[in-house]
Amino acid sequence: MKNELNHAKNIDDISTPSEFKFDEDFEFEDPDVTAKRKEIEKYLENPDFVNVEQWQSIAKSKGGLITDEYRRRIWPLLVGVIQDEMTDPPSLDELSTHIKYNQVELDVKRSLKRFPPGIPYEQRVALQDQLTVLILRVIIEYPHLKYYDDIAITLLLVCGDRASFPLLCRLSYGPKAP
Template sequence: MSSGRRQRGGDVGEQPPPGRRRGEPPGSRRKQKLLSIHQALTSDPVAVETLRGAAVSEGGLLTDEIRRRVWPKLLSVNVYNLPPKPGRAVRRNHKDYTQVQLDVSRSARRFPPGMQAEQRQVLQEQLLDLILQVLRARPELHYYQGYHDIAVTLLLVTGQRLGSALLESLSTHHLRDFMDPTMDSTKHILNYLMPLLQRESRPLHDFMLRAEVGTIFALSWLITWYGHVLANFQHVLRLYDFFLASHPLMPVYFAAVLVLHREEEVLACDCDMPSVHQLLSQIPRDLPYERLVGRALQLFQRHPHTELARQAALQGRKSIAIGSFSAFQRAASRQRPDAVLRRERQQEGADGRARVSLPTPGHSPLVKAAVWGLSATLGAAALAVTQTALEWAPEFLLQLF
């Protein structure tokens, strides 16, 4: 399923030059980014910091094929050690089955427009299984409405088995505060928003305080990583690349940037809760996403979350996601490349567990032409990666042309 088929129409925003998608870097920089990603993935250990840099820079990870390679490394998921598909017989016994089923049934708008009903029903069944598999494997996690919006994005890009492993990792780290039995931890995360606005624009901050709008308008933004509120799937993917490569609080910084971007609109509306809430809860369709991502990064550097913690903390509450992030980053930096993981998996022998289906080595004339063309175009940098390119992912190389 290609990203193009999932594109939802109607967004205007930043218009790319002819032949280039919105937010995608021009040809030479795109090729250099692809080479950098390839080198990072095949180095031992994997150069995760390079992958993070690629994910947050202009255009993000560019294609779903690259996301299927990079997202697992950003979340420390071994694609050669995925859990088997769950059995259908046991899922109805889960305490959250009814609520998850209701949310999944209402998720039709999150699937590609024009998709046949039968195909969508299959994906919704997979989505239901994917969510319940994670909840069953991690009983300390509590389902919340909006969780399925994150799960469906992973499903559409990576499929059910890999999507389940990615969702489990994401749920135990970046999303962990949202999955407590109460909303207290989620409120704590929301509390970082107003101190950010106060530091960047005191007039805007004070206006919102007088309006008593609070931060509830941003709740669905954070708990779904904006997947529930954005109509264009490419914008959702751009933000997922960004958030997966960033600190767990980055969605809050992006929320602050969204509000600051609309400061004039906010200050021009009536200073009351209904007016301001209605304005902010409706995200415009023509936002300059690349510029906003860059501004969120600057905001994160200018106002570290450690400096905001005192204002954000209520009753001394601490964030699990923030507290565990350093250990999460250290673990990610010790990952082995897929070629090594594949050999280790093969050496273990058949043990009854299903294996993930990944591209096998290919030597078609088209792939060879891609390698030759790459070498001629980029010289020594390309020659450095062609030793492993055919083994790693032929279709990746073909994206360079």
């Protein structure tokens, strides 16, 4: 019998984060943003020819990084997360014995207002489970840190569960030691 803690699928199995459409339709897009989109595409096709300062400049300029698809690909570059750090998370079962588990679970349940409106029940449950795992992973890695579920949920929604952990650690703690 499957443990009740794993009642939901991984949200990546249900829907990719990009299927949550928060980005505006760009049918009538500003010409500057269209030019920026082309520049971003060019840089993403040739990542060796762009540095962090250029990505920062693009992110700070009009329109920001434009879409969640771009954010998903560029946020890790901005904070120095590499592909090897984007590992599969442990299961909720594995983390359910942690001393902070119950508190994190309560906090995540209280954070429902930060979830996308109209999210289907199955996806919401999966997202809650992933958020619980993400926060517990950060607490385990850096016990002295506090966490903020609104930042964690944003990273999870935009970047998925593999990238959100190293991103949240990097944002919370700074550059990874060599």
